[in-house]
Amino acid sequence: MEAANVRRLTDRDIDAAIALTDLEHWGYTRADFRRLRALSPDGCFAAELNGRVVGVLTTTTYDAVAWLGAVIVSPELRGKGIGKAMMDAALDHLRAKGVRSVRLNAYLNAIPFYERLGFRREYEVIRWHGPPGTRGGLGTVRPVRLGDLEALARWDQGYFGANRRALLDRLADEVPATFLIAERRGAIQGFIVGNPSGDACEIGPWVVAPGRETVSRDLFHTVVLAAGVSEVAFSGPSANNALLEFVRELRFSEVFRALRMVWGTDEFAGDPAGIWGLGGLEKG
Ligand SMILES: CC(C)(COP(=O)(O)OP(=O)(O)OC[C@H]1O[C@@H](n2cnc3c(N)ncnc32)[C@H](O)[C@@H]1OP(=O)(O)O)[C@@H](O)C(=O)NCCC(=O)NCCS
Known part of the structure; x- marks a missing residue:
């Protein structure tokens, strides 16, 4: 050949x-x-x-x-x-x-392929989907404004591990009505992005300060309402126990599992306790 x-x-x-x-x-x-x-x-x-x-x-x-x-x-x-x-x-x-660091979410069958190339195992990521139901949104959540993005990217960096301002800018431009932010007394508590397509919505990035599960729920139900869809899907780290509890409550189905892997240095690892939805399996 x-x-x-x-x-x-x-x-x-x-x-x-x-x-x-x-x-x-x-x-x-x-x-x-x-x-x-x-x-x-x-x-x-x-x-x-x-x-x-x-x-x-x-x-x-x-x-x-x-x-x-x-x-x-x-x-x-x-x-x-x-x-x-x-x-x-x-x-x-x-x-x-x-x-210096390269990460990916490997389908389980492809792990040996990546290990041969020098990637190491980090933790599992789970993809879920299901009908979100209607619970109504809450007033503490509002659409993002362009003036939020610099501070939001810096806040997000603490959980994601790196500054993804360019991605957040692009999403604020593409889906402004379903890019929502939660604040308390002017301090950022979390944000969520929904990307609706037809009757379904892909959720993520979705990041919330650990210990603020109510904020996660408010963001989720408000984005579902804003998107007006009957089906949602997202992927999140199995290391976030509050997220696992939430998907159990929602009775969402697990679609598949992937393994987060790293090549090079272990820098920019972020904090999975703050990550509720990835920005995408392919872009972290
Ligand atoms: C995974 C994938 C991209 C690998 O591409 P490929 O062209 O088949 O792989 P290569 O021929 O370059 O293989 C490179 C090495 O990895 C090994 N390898 C490839 N796939 C493997 C697998 N699934 N399990 C074990 N070893 C594997 C090969 O044997 C080869 O080993 P060698 O260097 O010792 O000869 C391809 O199989 C694919 O498209 N799979 C379906 C989609 C998928 O799962 N993608 C991964 C998403 S995370």
């Missing part, structure tokens, strides 16, 4: 990227890939063989930590080194940019 050529992913590759990720039912939309490209224009990769896109991988960099995701190779070409070639290209690119 001729070797696949690993190159930058362009806007023209997005349909091919979706055709590949649809094979695994990952649910990526065009808007998702456009957002990933906008956040890291030179950090998303495609593997091409005989003029056809046969593999995809994205990276999103915050400070000196990057998240890697949407890693997939055409089923008939797996086990031939294409996945490793894309990972090598991505890790070379990130190292050259000064990234």
